[in-house]
Amino acid sequence: MSRSVLLVLLMVFSGTGGEMAITHGMKSVGEPEALRPRALAAFFGRALRSGWFWTGLPLVALSFYLLLVLLSWEPVSFVIPMSALGYVVGAFGGKYFLGEEVGPARWIGVALVCAGVALVATA
Amino acid sequence: MRAKTIAMVLAMIVFANTGDLILKRAMAAIGPVELSAAGLARAFIATLVHPSVWLGILALAGCMASYMTALSWADYSYVMPGGALGLVLLTLSAAVFLDEAVPLQRWAGVLLICAGVALVGQTRPSTTHGQPAGGEQ
Numbered sequence: 404m405s406r407s408v409l410l411v412l413l414m415v416f417s418g419t420g421g422e423m424a425i426t427h428g429m430k431s432v433g434e435p436e437a438l439r440p441r442a443l444a445a446f447f448g449r450a451l452r453s454g455w456f457w458t459g460l461p462l463v464a465l466s467f468y469l470l471l472v473l474l475s476w477e478p479v480s481f482v483i484p485m486s487a488l489g490y491v492v493g494a495f496g497g498k499y500f501l502g503e504e505v506g507p508a509r510w511i512g513v514a515l516v517c518a519g520v521a522l523v524a525t526a
Numbered sequence: 527m528r529a530k531t532i533a534m535v536l537a538m539i540v541f542a543n544t545g546d547l548i549l550k551r552a553m554a555a556i557g558p559v560e561l562s563a564a565g566l567a568r569a570f571i572a573t574l575v576h577p578s579v580w581l582g583i584l585a586l587a588g589c590m591a592s593y594m595t596a597l598s599w600a601d602y603s604y605v606m607p608g609g610a611l612g613l614v615l616l617t618l619s620a621a622v623f624l625d626e627a628v629p630l631q632r633w634a635g636v637l638l639i640c641a642g643v644a645l646v647g648q649t650r651p652s653t654t655h656g657q658p659a660g661g662e663q
Contacts, residue, residue, distance in 0.1 A: 406561070471549065471573055472559045472566075479550035480620035480628050480636075484613055487639045490646050508648045515642030522635030 407477050408524050411485045414469035419492040421462025423500055428455030484523050487516050531600045535608035538592040542609075543616045545585030547623060552578035606647020610640040 432453055435446035450456050473482045494513045497503035553559075556576060559569040573579045596605045617636045620626040 471553055474550045475553035475556060475559045478620060478626040479546055480617045480626050483546055483616050484636045484639050487643060490643060509646050512642040512645030515645060516639050519635040519638030519642060523632050526629045526631035526635060
């Protein structure tokens with residue numbers, strides 16, 4: 404496997420992992436009581452005190468930096484389609500870590516994304 | 527199917543693709559990042575001070591804002607095929623504007639990925655309670 408494909412995997416896992424940590428944090432923080440400035444400020448205050456939020460943020464930042472590194476090596480028409488692997492990791496992560504339901508249509512979509520990524524990776 | 531939703535999905539695609547193309551050009555100007563502690567640190571500083579990188583980030587923020595707005599007006603299953611179409615347009619613009627050579631096999635892969643992304647969006651999020659506004663069919 405080329406170093407670019409390995410870096411894509413690292414980018415996708417850190418990005419999706421970070422988003423899942425933030426999702427988990429936001430769900431435990433709860434919804435803002437109202438869409439008024441005061442309620443929103445209180446909501447952001449609660450989110451910023453969540454450990455999950457501070458776990459997720461550096462992971463998302465790392466993922467973005469890895470995207471820049473990849474763009475310095477590879478054509479954008481390789482990097483961005485490959486990043487669709489995030490849907491695959493997200494479907495598994497959502498099911499096993501966040502307890503989300505993933506229906507048959509989504510699994511077929513996930514399989515198609517995998518096949519497409521395999522083609523792009525080996526082109 | 528409202529015109530403003532379509533306009534917002536198109537804005538999302540334009541922002542995403544513009545951002546990605548700008549970032550690609552910026553990183554091409556910075557040059558291949560070396561995989562060493564010193565190389566990564568040097569590239570990190572170079573990206574922080576490169577104005578195009580910030581322009582690209584701004585475009586991606588615009589993409590996120592229009593994505594959120596589109597999602598507040600329409601279902602995920604309606605917005606996602608737009609994201610899939612964006613991938614085709616990105617590959618096309620990379621070939622046209624950045625002169626990237628796109629081999630046939632990569633095109634085939636991109637099309638499969640698009641079909642997959644469009645299908646991923648067809649599942650209604652299970653956390654949504656009750657019927658989504660607007661209805662389907």
